[in-house]
Amino acid sequence: MTSTETSSPATIDIEALGFDAGAHLLVKHALAALPVGTALCVTGCAPGWQAQLAGWCRAQGHALTWFPLSLGEGGGEGSAQAPHPTSPQRGEEEGRAALITRGNADAGRWRDAAHTGHADPHAPGAVQEQASPAWGLAARGARVEAGAPAFVFRFDRKQDIWADNAADLYAQAVAAQWDPDVALDWSVQLTHPPEVEAAIVQVMTYMVENENAALLVPARFLGQIHPHYRELQAALAIQVADEARHIDVFTRRIRHGGGEPALSTAGGQASLKSLLDEPDFSVAGFLLSVLGEGTFVNLLQFLAAHAPDPLTRQICKLAARDEARHVALGMSHLLHRLQAEPALRQRLAQAVEQRHDSLAGTSGLNEEVFDALILIAAGSLEPGAVHRGFERVQQLVRDMADGRFTRLLRLGFARDEAEHLAALHTRNFM
Structure with a gap:
């Protein structure tokens, strides 16, 4: 032709x-x-x-x-x-x-594609330090027609939100997704004592409300991030999906033994509300992922080791693997931002202290949850078993503090300050 x-x-x-x-x-x-x-x-x-x-x-x-x-x-x-x-x-x-x-x-019709970078996130200059409102929802690297509407996103600076390994963590999360109906054996018959099952129901109830917070905090920021930073968006989105799955399986585990959700305390709710009320992306991620979810990894590993039935142990093992990725994303973001903005470290310390002071009048971790953990680790109400369970929970608390201390050191806090802040973050675990 x-x-x-x-x-x-x-x-x-x-x-x-x-x-x-x-x-x-x-x-x-x-x-x-x-x-x-x-x-x-x-x-x-x-x-x-x-x-x-x-x-x-x-x-x-x-x-x-x-x-x-x-x-x-x-x-x-x-x-x-x-x-x-x-x-x-x-x-x-x-x-x-x-x-x-x-x-x-x-x-005159198309805006210069060079300003939108390249599709390859590892290419030099691919991710710009400042995203233009004129790029809107266009794919990174696309040529945007003049006259397209401007989109205002609260987070349009790389420094404020970026994590260098966001793309890798997203890929890991995609590969590690698990189907509760395939990965878990829901036909398991529960043979442990009723009081131990009641303890599991109480802990699972506590974990559901904490996972509700862990879902809502990143979800609240997700829609405020410029799409130019798509790797970070994707990593947060799959983190939200992880938390939704955890809430589902914890709730199903509560009902697996014929139970219904147990107690939720005012102190626990107040502690979680302080996370949702934090307006700063980095501070909220620090309190939730680095301190709270890092502590939750210890708790899930504890339950994976001491729960009396294989279903609960496997649920907690899989959830702990997911939570470890969330902690890694939070750490990566803070390390990226602190490298260029070391003054942020002082703000993070102040956030821990202010949160601790504001919750000083609450009960923190409710007694029912603490006692339930002892009983789960004990396996029965026999005095010797209860003593072993109590010692195991005390070791859990020490492991949680040690984990927080180690992560704070990685973020550049001095040893004495890291030890002080790690000790403050004990109320309600999250």
């Missing part, structure tokens, strides 16, 4: 294909191969094609002239007629060819 002349200008023949049937694609692609200002000769025989071509050229910003077809067929230089700047009448369509000079209309 097309042919390229060896002489200038380049020529295509659209034959009987009309512009209402796709001929513009042939012209468009032929022009795209030419430099701006270069001419393209177009011939055709479809009814009305020349008028259609003239309208298309005006819309696309290309200059158009007409000349007798005999010139394009090898007529001498002196035989050319004066260019006809307007579309021919229908009776003149035969024997005329179009000469299109490629314009540069795209320069």
Whole structure:
């Protein structure tokens, strides 16, 4: 259908294909191969094609002239007629060819793609330090048409939200997703004492409300992040999905033994509300992921080791694996931000102290949950077993504090300050 002349200008023949049937694609692609200002000769025989071509050229910003077809067929230089700047009448369509000079209309229509970076997140300059409102919801690296609406996102600076390993953690999370109906054996018969089952129900009730907070905190920020930082968005989105699955399986475990959710205390709710009320992305992530969820990993590992039935142990093992990724994402973000903004460290310390002081009048971890953990670790109400369970829970509390201390050291806190802050974050565990 097309042919390229060896002489200038380049020529295509659209034959009987009309512009209402796709001929513009042939012209468009032929022009795209030419430099701006270069001419393209177009011939055709479809009814009305020349008028259609003239309208298309005006819309696309290309200059158009007409000349007798005999010139394009090898007529001498002196035989050319004066260019006809307007579309021919229908009776003149035969024997005329179009000469299109490629314009540069795209320069004003499309914003410079270089400012949106490259699709490869590891390419130099791929993720810009500041995302433009004009990029809107476009894919990173796309050319955005001028006149598209501006989107204002609260978090449009890389420094405020970025985590260097967000893409890797997202890929790990995708690979590690688990289906509760496949990964867990819900046919397990429970044979432990009723009082131990009641303890599991109480702990699972406590864990559901904590996971509600762990879902809502990242979800609250998710819609405020500029899509240019899509790796971080994806990592947070799958974190929300993880928490939703945990809430589901913890609730199903409560009911597996015929139980219903147990007690939720005012102190526990107040502790979690302080996480949802924190407006700063980094501070909220620090309190939730680095301190709270890091502590929760210890709790889940404790239950995976001491729960009396294989179903509960496997639930906690899988959930702990998910929570460890959430902690890793929070740590990665804070390490990235602290590298450029070391003063943030003092704000993080103040947030721990202020949260501790504001919750000083509450009971913190409710007595029922603490006692339930002892009974789960004991396995029975026999005095010797209860003593062992109590010692195991005391060791859990020490392990939680040690974990917080270690993570605070990694974030650059001095040893004495890390020890002080780790000790403060004990109320309600999360």
